[in-house]
Amino acid sequence: MRITITWPSGEATAELRDTPSARAVWDALPVESRAQTWGDEVYFDIGIDLDLEPDATDVVDAGAVCYWPPGSAMAVPFGPTPVSRGDECRLASAATVLGQLVGDARTVATVGSGDTVRVERAEPAG
Numbered sequence: 001m002r003i004t005i006t007w008p009s010g011e012a013t014a015e016l017r018d019t020p021s022a023r024a025v026w027d028a029l030p031v032e033s034r035a036q037t038w039g040d041e042v043y044f045d046i047g048i049d050l051d052l053e054p055d056a057t058d059v060v061d062a063g064a065v066c067y068w069p070p071g072s073a074m075a076v077p078f079g080p081t082p083v084s085r086g087d088e089c090r091l092a093s094a095a096t097v098l099g100q101l102v103g104d105a106r107t108v109a110t111v112g113s114g115d116t117v118r119v120e121r122a123e124p125a126g
Contacts, residue, residue: 001026002122003065003099005076007035009110012076013122014065016099021050021067025074025098030120035111040079041091042111045072046119056094063105066095074098074119078105 001016003026016022025046033044049072060066060077068075068091077089084090101107111117 001099002102003029003119004122005108005117005119007111007115007117009112009115010107012107013102014063014099015102016065017097019053019096019098021053021096022098024048024050025067026121030118032116032118035113035115035117037111037113038092039077039081039084040109041075041077041081041089042108042117043068043071043073043075044117046074048072050096052094053096056096058091058094060089060091060095060097061100061105062089063101063108064089064097065099065101066091066097068093068095076101076105076108078108
């Protein structure tokens with residue numbers, strides 16, 4: 001399952017895992033929201049409520065596409081956040097990893113707080 005994330009100054013593609021949460025997000029697409037930033041992380045409400053999956057974590061790889069329950073949000077860290085230790089990508093609390101950006105994680109660094117972000121399927125359902 002491949003998705004496209006677009007914003008006024010760019011776009012990124014991500015590959016979603018085959019998990020219940022990723023499928024639920026896929027089924028809810030397309031979504032459009034206003035971005036917020038927190039250190040080197042972009043996040044935005046995607047309008048669905050999901051429970052954490054058993055492998056949820058707060059430390060992820062740069063470019064991980066995550067579902068963060070407190071904000072009903074998709075979160076995409078690309079570097080350190082205010083709670084990181086060193087260069088790690090640490091979210092404010094545990095999140096479910098939905099997938100991974102394809103290519104350079106810093107692509108999303110051009111998303112500004114308040115930008116309109118759209119997430120849609122990059123391939124047909126199947």
